[in-house]
Amino acid sequence: MNGMSVSRRNLFGAFLKPLRNRVTAAKVADRVAMIQGRYCLAYQGNFCSACYERCPVPGAMDFGDGLPRVVLSACTGCGICHEVCPAPQNAVLLTPRRPSMNG
Secondary structure: OOOOOHHHHHHHHHHHHHHHHHHHHHHHEEEEEEOOOOOOOOHHHOOHHHHOOOOOOOOEEEOOEEEEEEOOOOOOOOOOOHHOOOOOOOOOEEOOOOOOOOO
């Protein structure tokens, strides 16, 4: 042995990564973030702007009056806001995007 080892998790992860990326891209387009006020630290009177600060999509999050809000028309459903939410019970829910009424 030359001192290098590969775990089964890493081996299968590398093998399945291209497939996982395609599935994830399809799912992301069909979902949108939603902030659940009952769990959000900012809505409970504490300062928190983690989701707003880390959102990679310009205009997808608004932070008016110290409260984060998702701009549904700009949200891509990437899930980063969900990943960075520090609340004990995650306040960001990723839900299926409702079909547009405009066609």
